[in-house]
Amino acid sequence: MAQTSSTAVPHHLAIVMDGNGRWANKRFLPRVAGHKQGVDSLSRCVQACITRGIAVLTVFAFSSENWNRPDEEVSGLMELLVLALSREVPRLKANGVRLYFVGDRARLSDKVQAGLERAELSTAENQRLVLNVCFNYGGRWDIAQAAQKLASSGQAVTEIALDRAMALAHVPDPDLVIRTGGEFRISNFLLWQAAYSELYFSDKLWPDFDEAALDEAIAVYSSRERRFGQTSAQLRDPSDGPQIKHVKVA
Ligand code: IPE
Ligand code: IPE
Ligand code: MG
Numbered sequence: 001m002a003q004t005s006s007t008a009v010p011h012h013l014a015i016v017m018d019g020n021g022r023w024a025n026k027r028f029l030p031r032v033a034g035h036k037q038g039v040d041s042l043s044r045c046v047q048a049c050i051t052r053g054i055a056v057l058t059v060f061a062f063s064s065e066n067w068n069r070p071d072e073e074v075s076g077l078m079e080l081l082v083l084a085l086s087r088e089v090p091r092l093k094a095n096g097v098r099l100y101f102v103g104d105r106a107r108l109s110d111k112v113q114a115g116l117e118r119a120e121l122s123t124a125e126n127q128r129l130v131l132n133v134c135f136n137y138g139g140r141w142d143i144a145q146a147a148q149k150l151a152s153s154g155q156a157v158t159e160i161a162l163d164r165a166m167a168l169a170h171v172p173d174p175d176l177v178i179r180t181g182g183e184f185r186i187s188n189f190l191l192w193q194a195a196y197s198e199l200y201f202s203d204k205l206w207p208d209f210d211e212a213a214l215d216e217a218i219a220v221y222s223s224r225e226r227r228f229g230q231t232s233a234q235l236r237d238p239s240d241g242p243q244i245k246h247v248k249v250a
Contacts, residue, residue: 009052009054009222010174010175010198010221011056012054012055012056012057012058012173012174012175012176013058013174014057014058014060014176014178014190015045015059015060015177015178015179016180016187017038017041017042017060017061017206017209018183018187018205018206019205019206019207019208020034020037020205020206020207021035022205023037023207023208024037031073031076032073034205034207035077037207038206041206041207041208041209041210042059045057045214046092046097047095048214050096050097052214052218055130056129056130056132056171056174057132058132058171058174059131059132060134060137060189061081061133061134061135062103062135062136062137063134063136063138063187063188063189064104064137064140064188065187067107067136081115081135082111082112082115092123092126092131093122096127097123097128097130097131098123098126098128098129098130099119099123099133100132101116101133102135102137102142103135104137105136108135108136116135132171138188139186139192140188142192143192145167146162146166147165149165150162150165162192163192166193168190173193173196174197175197175221175226177194177199178201178202179199179202180206181204182202182205196226196228198221198226200220202217
C-alpha cells in the first residue's frame with residue numbers, strides 16, 4: 001500500500017503498552033494486577049479505535065526480552081493471556097475485530113499456542129479492525145526470521161522481499177507509534193516497520209491511558225507534517241518534484 005502524507009486519523013496505530021507494573025506498585029498490588037488492568041485498558045482502546053475509524057491496531061504485549069522477568073511474573077502473564085482470550089475473544093468477534101498474534105510461538109506452551117490459533121481462526125472473517133497482538137515479539141527476531149525465509153528459499157535480499165517475509169506483512173507500516181509509561185525508547189518494537197512512523201510518548205501508565213489520552217495523541221499526530229524525505233514546499237505543491245516514492249507492499 002502506498003504511503004501518503006495525509007495525517008488525519010492514523011490508518012495503523014501501534015502502541016507500546018508500558019507502565020502496568022508501576023500502576024500496580026503505586027497501589028501496593030502485585031505486578032500482575034497491573035497487567036490485568038492493562039488488559040481492560042486494551043479492551044477500551046480497541047473500542048475507541050473502532051469508533052475513530054482506525055483500521056489497524058498493533059500492540060506490544062510481551063517482548064522477547066520479557067522472559068528475563070521473575071518466573072512468577074512470566075507465568076502470571078501467560079495465564080493472563082489465556083484468561084484474556086476466553087474473556088475478550090467473543091466480544092472482539094462480535095465487534096468485527098480480526099485478531100493476529102505476531103511473534104515467535106515456539107517457546108509458548110502447547111496450551112497457549114492452541115489458544116492463539118483458535119482465537120485467530122474464530123475472528124478470521126472480521127473486517128472492521130485488525131488487531132495485531134505482539135507476543136514473544138522482537139523487532140530483531142522479525143528481521144532475522146524474514147532473512148532466514150529468504151535464505152532458505154534462495155531469494156535475493158531486497159527491501160521488498162524482506163518486507164513481504166516480515167511477520168506484519170499483512171498490514172501497511174504504522175502511521176503512529178505511541179509509547180505510554182514515560183520511557184523514551186523503542187525496546188525492540190517494530191524496528192523495520194516504524195522507519196517512517198510518527199512517534200508519541202505519553203507519561204500516562206498504560207492502565208490510565210484513556211480515550212482522552214488517545215484523542216490527544218491523535219491530535220498531535222494530525223498536526224505533524226509527514227515528509228518522507230521530501231521538503232515542505234514539495235508537499236504543498238506536488239508538481240514541484242516526484243510524488244512520494246516510499247512504497248510499502250502489503
Ligand atoms: C508493560 O508494563 C507490560 C509488559 C512488559 C508485559 P510493565 O510491566 O513493563 O510496567 P512497568 O514498566 O514495570 O511499569
Ligand atoms: C516493552 O516494555 C515491552 C512491552 C510493553 C510488552 P518493557 O517494560 O519490557 O521495556 P523496557 O525493558 O523498560 O525497555
Ligand atoms: Mg515497562
